[in-house]
Amino acid sequence: MAVKPALIHTDVAIVGAGLVGLTAAIALARLGKQVVLTDATLPTQLPQGWAADMEHWDTRVYALTNQTVAWLRDIGVWAQMPANRVNPIAAMDLWSPTHRHATPSLSLNAEEANLTQLGYIVESQALMHACWQVLAGSEVTVITDAPAQALQYAGHIARLSLPEHEIEASLILGADGGNSWVRAQCDITVQQVDFAQTALVTNYHAERPHDNVARQWFGNHETVALLPMPQQQVSLVWALPQAEAAQKQALPALALAAEVAARCEHRLGKLTPSGEVRSFPLIQRTAASMTAPPIMLLGDAAHQVHPMAGQGVNLGFQDVQTLCAQIAKLPAMRRLGDAHFLRHVMRARQPDLLKMHALTRGLDALFSRPQAIWTHAALLGLRGVGNSAMLKRFLIRAATQG
Numbered sequence: 001m002a003v004k005p006a007l008i009h010t011d012v013a014i015v016g017a018g019l020v021g022l023t024a025a026i027a028l029a030r031l032g033k034q035v036v037l038t039d040a041t042l043p044t045q046l047p048q049g050w051a052a053d054m055e056h057w058d059t060r061v062y063a064l065t066n067q068t069v070a071w072l073r074d075i076g077v078w079a080q081m082p083a084n085r086v087n088p089i090a091a092m093d094l095w096s097p098t099h100r101h102a103t104p105s106l107s108l109n110a111e112e113a114n115l116t117q118l119g120y121i122v123e124s125q126a127l128m129h130a131c132w133q134v135l136a137g138s139e140v141t142v143i144t145d146a147p148a149q150a151l152q153y154a155g156h157i158a159r160l161s162l163p164e165h166e167i168e169a170s171l172i173l174g175a176d177g178g179n180s181w182v183r184a185q186c187d188i189t190v191q192q193v194d195f196a197q198t199a200l201v202t203n204y205h206a207e208r209p210h211d212n213v214a215r216q217w218f219g220n221h222e223t224v225a226l227l228p229m230p231q232q233q234v235s236l237v238w239a240l241p242q243a244e245a246a247q248k249q250a251l252p253a254l255a256l257a258a259e260v261a262a263r264c265e266h267r268l269g270k271l272t273p274s275g276e277v278r279s280f281p282l283i284q285r286t287a288a289s290m291t292a293p294p295i296m297l298l299g300d301a302a303h304q305v306h307p308m309a310g311q312g313v314n315l316g317f318q319d320v321q322t323l324c325a326q327i328a329k330l331p332a333m334r335r336l337g338d339a340h341f342l343r344h345v346m347r348a349r350q351p352d353l354l355k356m357h358a359l360t361r362g363l364d365a366l367f368s369r370p371q372a373i374w375t376h377a378a379l380l381g382l383r384g385v386g387n388s389a390m391l392k393r394f395l396i397r398a399a400t401q402g
Helices: 019-030 066-074 124-136 181-185 242-249 253-263 312-329 339-368 372-386 389-401
Strands: 006-015 035-038 061-065 086-089 091-095 106-109 119-123 141-143 150-154 157-161 165-174 190-206 213-219 222-229 233-241 271-273 278-287 295-297
Touching: 006 019, 006 157, 019 035, 019 124, 019 312, 035 165, 061 066, 061 124, 061 222, 061 312, 066 119, 066 312, 086 222, 119 124, 119 222, 150 181, 165 181, 181 295, 190 222, 190 242, 190 253, 233 242, 233 253, 242 253, 242 278, 253 271, 295 339, 312 339
Parallel strands: 006 035, 006 165, 035 141, 091 213, 165 295
Antiparallel strands: 061 119, 086 119, 091 106, 150 157, 157 165, 190 233, 190 271, 190 278, 213 222, 222 233
């Protein structure tokens, strides 16, 4: 006789235990909500003493804004981050396609805005571990290694079916990534932009000091970034046309390192490989709606952007912040999955999302045009910003606040 799945009643059920799902669970629990967090897989276990291991680093890193870090500090996550695995960003240097001189086309320094730093570079694994540490001390119910099987919703209650559990919730959050299962169950359509690019990511030891500067070069349908990491390392993110990226990835590690150093004009001297080379296609996905009450999408499930702007995870965290801020104001008699309420949250997110999509698609379109007039215009634009203290302060505020 089959065992009947256990039935759980909760305020919020979250599908997806990535960074956005984890922080949403933590933040909502702090608001006094009953939360169930589910994921199809088991969480990754880091080896004992991993934080002190200065030889091994995650190839997936994030550039967090000051606003994001302040929020992570508020919900207790930042205190769990090992300080020796976090690197501040003191400045950002950008080169346009036709600018190959010693000085960058545009330089944004924290000091120009009276800031200590523009943001921080952190490893994905370190941030995930910090979230799990905080979650372990909370009252959140965690169910992992449990792929979602069915989702039903009508009226004010949604029902999520897992292999051994049935969950009834006032609000279900889909934080399950760019290929969101929750989004598909809600029949929410997606606008997709294929940039016909592949991003190569890896880490290098730099011969010269990186001085905590994030450097980015724009090319013809190409961007390359070297992000500062601890132990005089840099994280490479190189977005290339797909065929060219495949050729680069097939090179021996030392040969690829030499090509990266040359592409970056040897700003940091010789680059020595310190991690595997990974790749992923660059696709922008935007859900037609973030909500199908009583369900809401967060993070990449709602909006997956080009990594050129370095804002993907910050946008997801902002989704959580906005949702929690609005829930904190919600009258006790109003349901979390109320259609009017969720539409209000979605509208509050629209300006930031539209701005980021316009920025990433606009820059890619501008620098992918082969005509000299477009690259010349891009160069003049960056130089114009560099000559305007007011515009530079505006860009710095945008970069640090997310």
